[in-house]
Amino acid sequence: MAAKLKFCCTNNLAEYEACILGLRMALAMDINELLVIGDFDLLIHQVQGERATKNDKILPYVNLAQGLCKKLKKVEFRNTPRVQNEFADALTTLTLIIQHPENSHIDPFEISLKEEHAYCSHVEVEPDGKPWYNDIKMYLEKQEYPEGVTSGKKKTLRMIANGFFLNKEVLYKRTLDLSLLRCVDAIKAT
Incomplete structure (x- = not known):
């Protein structure tokens, strides 16, 4: 899924918006176990409770993400370097180049990895x-x-x-x- 934020926010808030969107999508699909792959190390540590959140604007995001994680049976966060996050880059590129009206619906597409031809x-x-x-x-x-x-x-x-x-x-x-x-x-x- 790709989403375009139509409000001003920092990169940190955009990362949280994406994480929360993904968690909500997983819950809507009745997924019980989830692997969250992200390139924002601070978000991962904050959501897992390993680092304190000092910014008052980010605290509601952390609380919401943690609450969504509790609804899942198992959730694992894995950090990947930004240069290795090709899927996120591809979705970002698609979001930037596709112009669509406000009320339009874009059918989802699935990306799957195959082990053989x-x-x-x-x-x-x-x-x-x-x-x-x-x-x-x-x-x-x-x-x-x-x-x-x-x-x-x-x-x-x-x-x-x-x-x-x-x-x-x-x-x-x-x-x-x-x-x-x-x-x-x-x-x-x-």
């Missing part, structure tokens, strides 16, 4: 029993089209086939950097 977890079974690349391979091998295709689909097949390379029985897909990816069927992929 998308193609590793997505394999479709071919309904006709032939591999997904059968038409491309047949065209490259014999210059033949599937039965009953229109001239438009023939043109599309020729264009698609330009991105592939056939070496004997093995079909490869050319990438933008001209490396070759071997095309496999559903059985070999799993």
Whole structure:
């Protein structure tokens, strides 16, 4: 989530506003355990009660953040150096460049980290029993089209086939950097 504050405040208050917004969002989503990653060390220590708050303007923020934390089963704060906080920088950039009306609603987007390439977890079974690349391979091998295709689909097949390379029985897909990816069927992929 990204938010734009439309009132004057210090950097410290903006950090607290962001923290409280995140805590409220987590509670609204019925999250019980939360890891809060921030680059403002003072906020983390103040909310955890490890450092006293001398500023009267910040004290209500600290109390509110602590009260929200008590509503969670488990909350952990972790400090990350500002130079390593790419997600916060990206959201800040998005907030600055996107101009939106006062009453508009922006659909949320999700950022997820994957441990493997998308193609590793997505394999479709071919309904006709032939591999997904059968038409491309047949065209490259014999210059033949599937039965009953229109001239438009023939043109599309020729264009698609330009991105592939056939070496004997093995079909490869050319990438933008001209490396070759071997095309496999559903059985070999799993």
